[in-house]
Amino acid sequence: MIQLSEKVLCSIGLVLGLVILLGYGLVSYAAEDVIVNATTSGGRIVFQDDASHGVYLLGRAWADFGSNATLSNATPSLETGTGRSVFLVACENDRRNEPGGTRTAAFTLTVWDPAGVSHSTTREFGGICSETLSVDCSPSKPGEGRFEITSTIRERRLNLPAVFDR
Template sequence: MNGKILCSIVLVLVLAGALAYVTSYAREDVIVNTTDSGGRVVFHDNDSHGTFHLGVASADFKKNAVFSSSFSSIETGTGTSTFTAVWKSSRGNTFGGAKTAVFTLTVWDPAGVPDSTTRESRSVSSGALSVSCSPHGSGEGRFLLTSTIYESRLNFSTPLFT
């Protein structure tokens, strides 16, 4: 009798482990909504620099709404400049919810080299994004501020052993 009980317990544990393994690989992050806003950065041929606020981004979990707004053009020199944006996530993501807000700020120098930062939020919160850029020459670069809501969903149609 004890051997049967032990065997049953082991079998239940193996099945629970197999189910947890399959479930963890069947999850995928799906983009619910995304938006971006960007502009250009003109780097003049001098060593001036500064800190420049580029815009704001937000995500509303309840409405699955995202927002991104930025200036269209910034001018600076080729010295090290810092570019910032603020972000906010609000409303409706339940405790332990499957939604994640992702905010990204990317700045490209005139040579096309990107500098980027990303922040994730699963609750009501806010913060700032900051990117420093030191171009090696003058010219026109660009920036992009992106706000995205992802939702983690089960998808058993994905191959488990790829």
């Protein structure tokens, strides 16, 4: 039986640890998010002085990992008052990630007030979800704004050729 000294064992351990650390760094550097599918829909919001403000459901966003499908359905147009309004989107992801899966469903709601200032929120999920996104918007002047609802499926993938091309 071969006996190794403590120094040799320590050196082997250090080299092995360095190789693992470098491998992890290379894999982390080579991983990238790829958009598998994305759908965006939107509409307009008319902010008026003489209308009351409130809470509005703007539409629905949906994702399905099994079919790589996304959907964003939006109300084409609505009217509300100036002051604080809350805008909502119902979001769903109907399927689980496969075991060890790296897919993410991302839902974004963005509302632009009449001055062109954006108010946005994004939520990401790795599995089945049923959530409501909300954005507050408080324009002080009347005018026309707009909104967008985006549903995206992203997947984390290794791109080793990109590492060597950099």
